[in-house]
Amino acid sequence: MLEVQNLTKKIDGKTIVKDISFSLHEGEILGFVGPNGAGKTTTLRMLACCTLPSSGTATLDGSDLIKNGMAVRRNIGYLPEVPPLYEYMKVITYLKTIARLKGIPKNSVAEAVDEVIEKCFIHKMAVREIGKLSKGYRQRVGLAQAILGKPRLLLLDEPTSGLDPGQISEMREIIRTAATKSMVIFSTHILQEIQNLCHRIVLIKNGALQYQGRLDQYGLADDGITHLALRLQGETEIIEGVLSNPDHHTTFRLEKNSNVPADIKATVQFPENPDTQTAILKELLNNNIRVLEVSPLAKDLEQTILDFMRSE
Amino acid sequence: MLNIYRKELFNYFWSPIAYIVVPVFLLISGYFFSFSLYYLKLATMSNAFHNMSILLLLLVPVITMRLIAEEKNSGTLELLFSMPVSIGSLLFGKFLAAVTLLVIMLAGSLIFIVPLIVHAQPDFGPILTGYLGIFLIGTCYISIGLFVSSLTENQIVAALGTTAILILFWFIRYIGNFEALQFINLPFEFISTSTHQGDFVRGLINFSSVVYLLSLSALFYGLAWLRVHLLRTG
Structure with a gap:
């Protein structure tokens, strides 16, 4: 378990990170979210023992980050934003070097390296010089070094930035697999990543923690509004008439399917009340409107997070 | 420490550094040695040691x-900081790898002794002390270089900065010759590395020279340690 308490970092008298506290349990993936300069990287660097906190502390499985730095370092895997690679080495030589530096026993180095090569899908590049690899492969090699030795805590700083969709998907899979044996903290700007990977998020801004908890609970704490996406077939005027019925207190938006003109997508919001939903659907059917699909609409998380990042 | 040492040594021999520095050292010092032996008819290594020190x-x-500097620039210093590697091991591994390259260069120059033996009966005493002197001066230079390299991310700046400091230490003994600077009451003669090199070449193992060169090495090694420690603690 990782426990972070009142972690603060001041550089040249300026507070970069201010009293951040959170905890992380086995098997959890924690997303670090915040605008540029929020203090995400500095927090990760402190947790990776790359820089000391000005005050506060963190313990990993009971070992204090400051008092017991060497023990903590043995249990950390860290991938900075720019993968730290020795360009002149072959992938396999690099990973063996890192394995030895991490203190993996001599007789287990080859096995540990083979394992991460397989996990990160870099077997075809194992004997290639790192300097000649594409960005995607360099990122994978960076991740491979981070997960070498199955660290208890994996710290990933924007691990998917600059990758193409296929590479992002592979990277996600690698992180998910790694999280079965480690606690993972990763920072990202890509909101899809947060939705796809994280169990919890920490929102950080101006160096201070703004929110920590489940992603689906952030800022969406029930606003008492039901959001529905409907696929309908019928006369637009009739649909508009039903949805604009003042009894239902709805707001709605209609979009026509350009390929099938009769097919209409309606996004509807109305006060949370099961009776209203039933009443709307009944009225549509009574007016000979075919209801092809009804699905609850996820609230606009992206917009919510963006609003958070932009807000003062 | 051993892992850092291996990595550094690998880097020297992967990159062109070792393949340029060692032959250049041997070719130029070999040329001056041959000139001294065959043209000036001096069957000693003293000129060679002097030229080696300048090289x-x-x-x-x-x-x-x-x-x-390279580790800072590529971000791998951060990686090393996050690993169970102490600053002492990190620096000593790097220092030792550079010293190994110095030893290889000096070992290559042992070949110069062959023509000396063929053409004359050399006095091995000054040769041994000369090698000891150049080794001590070389390690001193390496400590200074290690420290300067920790100050910057730019390798060219590190190289030029080191050269400037080394040249200063070599020629500082002549500062006393400038009347305008005579008000500075410092033992420039003693501070200068060239003074101590002269003793070794003459076959003397001057205790104060050994202590001075070791102290100078330790001072810059310590400064490098302090600098890296500050980088780690932020």
């Missing part, structure tokens, strides 16, 4: 420029 002023910065 090292230019070649050691090439060996040391990347030691820390």
Whole structure:
């Protein structure tokens, strides 16, 4: 378990990170979210023992980050934003070097390296010089070094930035697999990543923690509004008439399917009340409107997070 | 420490550094040695040692420029900081790798002794003390280079900065010759590395020279340690 308490970092008298506290349990993936300069990287660097906190502390499985730095370092895997690679080495030589530096026993180095090569899908590049690899492969090699030795805590700083969709998907899979044996903290700007990977998020801004908890609970704490996406077939005027019925207190938006003109997508919001939903659907059917699909609409998380990042 | 040492040594022999520095050192010092032996008819190594010391002023910065600067520039220093590697092990591994390259260069120059034996009966005493002196001066240069490399991310800046400091230490003894600077009451003669090199070449193992050169090494090694420690603690 990782426990972070009142972690603060001041550089040249300026507070970069201010009293951040959170905890992380086995098997959890924690997303670090915040605008540029929020203090995400500095927090990760402190947790990776790359820089000391000005005050506060963190313990990993009971070992204090400051008092017991060497023990903590043995249990950390860290991938900075720019993968730290020795360009002149072959992938396999690099990973063996890192394995030895991490203190993996001599007789287990080859096995540990083979394992991460397989996990990160870099077997075809194992004997290639790192300097000649594409960005995607360099990122994978960076991740491979981070997960070498199955660290208890994996710290990933924007691990998917600059990758193409296929590479992002592979990277996600690698992180998910790694999280079965480690606690993972990763920072990202890509909101899809947060939705796809994280169990919890920490929102950080101006160096201070703004929110920590489940992603689906952030800022969406029930606003008492039901959001529905409907696929309908019928006369637009009739649909508009039903949805604009003042009894239902709805707001709605209609979009026509350009390929099938009769097919209409309606996004509807109305006060949370099961009776209203039933009443709307009944009225549509009574007016000979075919209801092809009804699905609850996820609230606009992206917009919510963006609003958070932009807000003062 | 051993892992850092291996990595650094691998880097020297992967990159062109070792393949340029060692032959350049041997070719140029070999040329001056041959000139001294065959043209000036001096069957000693003293000129060769003197020329080697001056050559090292230019070649050691090439060996040391990347030691820390390259790690800082590529971000791998951060990675090393996050690993169970102490600053002592990190620096000593790097220092030792550079010293190994110095030893290889000096070992290559042992070949110069062959023509000496063929053409004359050399006095091995000054040869041994000369090698001891140049080794001590070389390690001193390496410590200075290690420290300067920790100050910057740019290898060229590290190399030029080291060269400047080494040249200063070599020629500082002549400062006393300038009347305008005579008000500075410092033992420039003693501070200068060239003074101590002269003793060794003459076959003397001057205790104060050994202590001075070791102290100078330790001072810059310590400064490098302090600098890296500050980088780690932020």
